[in-house]
Amino acid sequence: MAHAGENHAAGSEPSTSNQTSASAQDAQAEFFDYEKSDDGAPKREDLGYDLFHGRDKTYRENMTSPYGKFENLFDTYHPRCKTKLTVALKSNPFVKLLLRAMEESGCSMYKDRHFSCEPCSYQVAGGFDPQANQNIISSQGMMNRVLTHELIHAFDHCRGKVDWYNNLQHVACSEIRAANLSGDCSFSGELRRLQLKGVKKHHQTCVWQRAKDSVKVVRNCTDEEAARAVDSVWDTCFNDLAPFHKIPRNKKDAIRAARFRYDYDI
Amino acid sequence: MIMAASSEQIWKPYYPCDYYKQEYSDCTTVGHRFHSYYVYGEKPECGQWKKDYEACTAWMKTKSEEAKQELLKVEDRHLQQKYYVNPVWPRRVTPPKDWYLPVEEMRQKQKLQQQS
Numbered sequence: 537m538a539h540a541g542e543n544h545a546a547g548s549e550p551s552t553s554n555q556t557s558a559s560a561q562d563a564q565a566e567f568f569d570y571e572k573s574d575d576g577a578p579k580r581e582d583l584g585y586d587l588f589h590g591r592d593k594t595y596r597e598n599m600t601s602p603y604g605k606f607e608n609l610f611d612t613y614h615p616r617c618k619t620k621l622t623v624a625l626k627s628n629p630f631v632k633l634l635l636r637a638m639e640e641s642g643c644s645m646y647k648d649r650h651f652s653c654e655p656c657s658y659q660v661a662g663g664f665d666p667q668a669n670q671n672i673i674s675s676q677g678m679m680n681r682v683l684t685h686e687l688i689h690a691f692d693h694c695r696g697k698v699d700w701y702n703n704l705q706h707v708a709c710s711e712i713r714a715a716n717l718s719g720d721c722s723f724s725g726e727l728r729r730l731q732l733k734g735v736k737k738h739h740q741t742c743v744w745q746r747a748k749d750s751v752k753v754v755r756n757c758t759d760e761e762a763a764r765a766v767d768s769v770w771d772t773c774f775n776d777l778a779p780f781h782k783i784p785r786n787k788k789d790a791i792r793a794a795r796f797r798y799d800y801d802i
Numbered sequence: 803m804i805m806a807a808s809s810e811q812i813w814k815p816y817y818p819c820d821y822y823k824q825e826y827s828d829c830t831t832v833g834h835r836f837h838s839y840y841v842y843g844e845k846p847e848c849g850q851w852k853k854d855y856e857a858c859t860a861w862m863k864t865k866s867e868e869a870k871q872e873l874l875k876v877e878d879r880h881l882q883q884k885y886y887v888n889p890v891w892p893r894r895v896t897p898p899k900d901w902y903l904p905v906e907e908m909r910q911k912q913k914l915q916q917q918s
Contacts, residue, residue, distance in 0.1 A: 550895040612903060642897035649905065670905070693898065696891035709890045723840050769890050778890045781880075785837045792824060796817070 574746070598722040619655035620679040625651075628680045629790040630718070632802040634687040636794070637779035643694035645671075650690075663690035663754075666700045684718040707755060708765040711747040717780055720746055739783075743774065813870065816877045819858035826851035854880075 624631050625647060635645055645651070652670050662682040664671055671686040681720040692698050692710045699706050715721055721742035726732050731742065744766060751762040777783065794802045828834055829848035838846040854876045861869035885892055900911075 553867055641894075643901050649902070692891075694894070694901070696888065696893055698891050706891050709888070723837070737841070739841040772888060776886065778886065778888070781883060783837075783841055785833065788828070792828070795824075796821065796840055796880070 537735040615669040624680050625681050630684040633790055633794045636798055636802045638691050639761050642693045666693050681719050685714045704765040705769050708751050711750045712773040715743040715746040747802050763798050822851055822855035
């Protein structure tokens with residue numbers, strides 16, 4: 537199946553990398569899942585919330601000076617993020633398909649409640665906060681892809697009891713699906729990032745690598761633990777393509793998936 | 803004009819035949835072949851889509867019972883894929899309880915959780 541053992545230089549991806557992650561999980565090594573208990577709740581720093589340092593602050597506190605900041609020249613400017621978000625929610629078929637799939641499962645998403653544009657650490661391009669049930673978008677480029685990735689996490693959270701905090705296998709499964717279906721590992725993307733070490737089955741290697749890195753960054757666990765978790769759920773999760781019917785390679789695939797599931801009603 | 807008796811139920815296929823045709827024509831494109839090599843390392847199996855399309859058109863043409871059974875099998879396969887449930891995590895029956903709660907209430911809940 538997958539070339540699971542192949543190790544790419546995990547390497548310092550540049551800070552504009554689009555390595556996304558599901559936020560807020562615990563750093564435990566075991567895979568077993570148990571009921572989440574309120575006593576013994578882990579500290580906020582352990583949960584990966586420190587990667588999203590703009591979370592607790594209000595908008596005014598984040599925007600110290602909208603004109604003088606160097607970062608505001610780039611896509612890290614808040615109004616630009618909101619514009620891109622609106623456009624993506626209205627026009628991108630991947631995003632619309634996922635939103636429709638979630639509506640079907642009972643979780644409609646509203647732009648002002650379930651999405652949030654805020655500054656994040658350079659390691660992450662976005663996140664899904666299962667406690668607040670929000671998608672965090674860090675205002676970088678590739679809004680559509682990041683949004684699709686995070687919406688897959690949200691969709692998994694909505695249709696299954698995913699234990700983000702304690703179960704590495706659940707996290708790994710969601711990360712595999714998100715890297716697989718969101719276009720994170722598309723051929724042109726990998727070509728642009730000069731990560732292509734071979735063409736045959738490279739998609740699987742890329743998905744495996746990204747899932748492992750995401751689990752590692754967000755759960756704060758070791759490389760081996762992340763690799764073990766990803767390997768253990770690889771077969772079932774790589775082949776779980778909901779809400780798509782095959783691994784989409786372009787927008788037409790997403791539109792056809794919408795046709796299959798909802799008769800174009802997205 | 804021939805009207806069906808009110809007690810009869812007219813069965814229609816779940817998917818129009820054009821769906822299978824569309825998928826088959828995408829399957830045979832160069833882009834998809836390359837994508838299949840990139841993802842799975844092998845050529846795509848397009849024959850199945852063509853067979854599904856032929857089963858569908860056979861029913862449309864003849865409206866016979868065997869054609870209908872064949873088409874039902876085809877649709878069963880696709881619908882099973884649509885309703886596949888991932889065994890890794892337990893399914894939810896209802897959405898998460900706090901999905902629609904306003905953000906401020908969520909933040910307060912989190913703070914209370916941290917303090918306790």
